[in-house]
Structures are given as structure tokens and as C-alpha cells.
Amino acid sequence: MADQPEEMPAAPAIRLGPPHPYLKTHGGKVARLHRLDWAVLLLIAAADVGLNLVEPFHRFVGEDMLADLRYPLKSNTVPVWAVPVYAVIGPIVVFVGLYLKRRNVYDMHHAILGLLFSVLITGVLTDAIKDGVGRPRPNFFWRCFPDGVPKYDNITRGVLCDGVASVIKEGHKSFPSGHSSWSFAGLGFLSWYLAGKVKAFDRRGHVAKLCVVLLPLLLAAMVAVSRVDDYWHHWQDVFAGGILGLVVASFCYLQFFPPPSGEQGFWPHAYSEHILNPEREGQAQSTASSNHHRRLSSRGHVAVEMSTATASQEASSLGPMEEMEEGRGAR
Structure with missing residues (x-):
């Protein structure tokens, strides 16, 4: 019986953004x-x-x-x-x-x-x-x-x-x-x-x-x-x-x-400072540059950029109450 190829372990989920401040x-x-x-x-x-x-x-x-x-x-x-x-x-x-x-x-x-x-x-x-x-x-x-x-x-x-x-x-x-x-x-x-x-x-x-x-x-x-x-x-x-x-x-x-x-x-x-300078927890998380984009790394050098223009477009579809629930105005 031919050996079955070993299953590759699932890659850990990449957490976007800094840890939430509880x-x-x-x-x-x-x-x-x-x-x-x-x-x-x-x-x-x-x-x-x-x-x-x-x-x-x-x-x-x-x-x-x-x-x-x-x-x-x-x-x-x-x-x-x-x-x-x-x-x-x-x-x-x-x-x-x-x-x-x-x-x-x-x-x-x-x-x-x-x-x-x-x-x-x-x-x-x-x-x-x-x-x-x-x-x-x-x-x-x-x-x-x-x-x-x-x-x-x-x-x-x-x-x-x-x-x-x-x-x-x-x-x-x-x-x-x-x-x-x-x-x-x-x-x-x-x-x-x-x-x-x-x-x-x-x-x-x-x-x-x-x-x-x-x-x-x-x-x-x-x-x-x-x-x-x-x-x-x-x-x-x-x-x-x-x-x-x-x-x-x-x-x-x-x-x-x-x-x-x-x-x-x-x-x-x-809180804005916390967003721009997230703490390191577990795997490495790098901070954003002066253009207020956030870059994160995990195992490789995986970069995720969230621009303020995209955030504004997504928020524009929310009603006034949803805006408050989403915490509009926080980076």
C-alpha cells in the first residue's frame, strides 16, 4: 500500500491589528x-x-x-x-x-x-x-x-x-x-x-x-x-x-x-497610539509607518496594509447607529 502523503499542518491564523485592550x-x-x-x-x-x-x-x-x-x-x-x-x-x-x-x-x-x-x-x-x-x-x-x-x-x-x-x-x-x-x-x-x-x-x-x-x-x-x-x-x-x-x-x-x-x-x-504602536504578543507584530498603515508579520514576511481610504468606503455603508457600534473614528 503506497504511503499517503503527510498532511501539511494548517497555517496559523494571521491576526489583523493590535490586541484588543481589555x-x-x-x-x-x-x-x-x-x-x-x-x-x-x-x-x-x-x-x-x-x-x-x-x-x-x-x-x-x-x-x-x-x-x-x-x-x-x-x-x-x-x-x-x-x-x-x-x-x-x-x-x-x-x-x-x-x-x-x-x-x-x-x-x-x-x-x-x-x-x-x-x-x-x-x-x-x-x-x-x-x-x-x-x-x-x-x-x-x-x-x-x-x-x-x-x-x-x-x-x-x-x-x-x-x-x-x-x-x-x-x-x-x-x-x-x-x-x-x-x-x-x-x-x-x-x-x-x-x-x-x-x-x-x-x-x-x-x-x-x-x-x-x-x-x-x-x-x-x-x-x-x-x-x-x-x-x-x-x-x-x-x-x-x-x-x-x-x-x-x-x-x-x-x-x-x-x-x-x-x-x-x-x-x-x-487608544490611537495603541493602534499605531501595537504591543508584541506571541508572534512578532510590527508597527505602522508614518502613513498610518499597519504591517504584521507571522513566520514569513506577510504584510497586510489597511488604508484609510478603504476604511472610509466601508464605513460609508453603515447607518449612524452602526457607526457607533463599529467605533468610527478609531484607527
Whole structure:
């Protein structure tokens, strides 16, 4: 019986592109690369705690100035503990939810890091300005004189407060509004993030995408309005706080993510670097050249080139929802 020719072993499959960045495979690397950022974040948090312990500047309040400071001392419509819930935990839930769907640890890590930088930098700026300005709140009279009987210095006619020291201390922290700045810092960052994920500025005229982007900002604006309604802040306080939070959120987002209007606006900058410089796992995988093409090798010198023109043609056949599912804008 003639010998049958031996079957040649099947060639191993060639994996196109870099390894996908899961939490288990890339989480440790991403965290190590940004350990200094996390250390700086802790220092900023400690600085914010220290600023809250500092006694603010007690701006002079005279007898003739109390007319605009006699508003009722009401409780907060939005309590202080609720601010980090909707401005920090809420957006993080969104980031984690997208990770569970798309499994991109770069996106989740950078979104969380950028959000925390946004709210903590805003917190430090807000509290520093509060301590330096010392503007009285609209309800300062009732903080200063709980019994409603005012007392003044015989010479300067400045107020002589007899209320609780901690309540009076808070009464000198009107400008800017912390609720407003934190709300716009956290929810403003979320708004930027959603704009990138739904490709809100792709020039296709889908107004529904703008509704998704503006919803977090609307919530932040309603919180700011509540601070005026509760007589805890003047309108200038919430306006300045909102601008401050939104500006910081914008800088922090653009530090980690491309502009939402760009072709690469879906994933963070670090993911694009991961695509252009894939890690070596198992067999050799070479990186792309400056024209952004990817070349891979396995056993032989097998080269695979994926041009940006082909990617654009394939993506043009996808609908808007499919584009988001395919992660348009990521190389």
C-alpha cells in the first residue's frame, strides 16, 4: 500500500491589528503609565480638603448692606451629598457601561481620570476663590443674627454676629457657587464624552444627538437655578461657577480625547497610539509607518496594509447607529 502523503499542518491564523485592550490584559499597563497622574489627583483632593478647613475672608458687612442679605435661611433643594452622586458617580456608571459593551480599557480609564481631574481642579479653584473673596450669602442676616435682632459696631456700623461660628463661616462663601461649578465640571465632561460617542457634530444634521449632549448640561443648569431659588447664592455666583466648571471640563476632556467633531473623536488619544504602536504578543507584530498603515508579520514576511481610504468606503455603508457600534473614528 503506497504511503499517503503527510498532511501539511494548517497555517496559523494571521491576526489583523493590535490586541484588543481589555481590562485584564491592558489595565495594569495603563494604570502604571498614569500612576503619576493618580498621585497628582490625590494631592489635588488633599488640597481641596485643606481649603475647606481654612477660615474664609470675612468681608465687611455694614448696616446699610443688609437689605440684600435678609433672604430666608432655607434648606438645600439639592443636598451637598447628592452633588458627587450625579456629577461623579453617574458619569462613571456611563463610562463603565460603555466598557462592558466595547471592552476598551483606554476609554474607561481616561474617561474616569479626566472626570476626576475636572471636578477636583474645579473644586480647588472654587474653594480658593470662596476663601479669598468672602462674599456674604443672600441669607447672611439670619446666619449672623439667628434671633432676628441685629447688633452693630457703634463706630463702623459693621455687624456683630452672635450666631453659630460654622454657620457664619459658610455665610461668607457665596462666590462662586460650588454646586454650580461641580455640576458643570462633572456633567459638562459627560456632555463632551457623549458628543464624541454619538458623533454629534458629524454634519449630518441629526438634532436628536444634540438632545443627548445637552441633557447633562440641562441638569447642571437646573441645579444652578435651585441655588438662587434657595437663597444660598446670588445669580452672579451661579453664573461664574457654571462657566468655571464648564471651562475646566473642556480642558480636561480635550487633554484625553480628540474633539468630537474630528474623525478620531470616538476613542481617546491613547487608544490611537495603541493602534499605531501595537504591543508584541506571541508572534512578532510590527508597527505602522508614518502613513498610518499597519504591517504584521507571522513566520514569513506577510504584510497586510489597511488604508484609510478603504476604511472610509466601508464605513460609508453603515447607518449612524452602526457607526457607533463599529467605533468610527478609531484607527
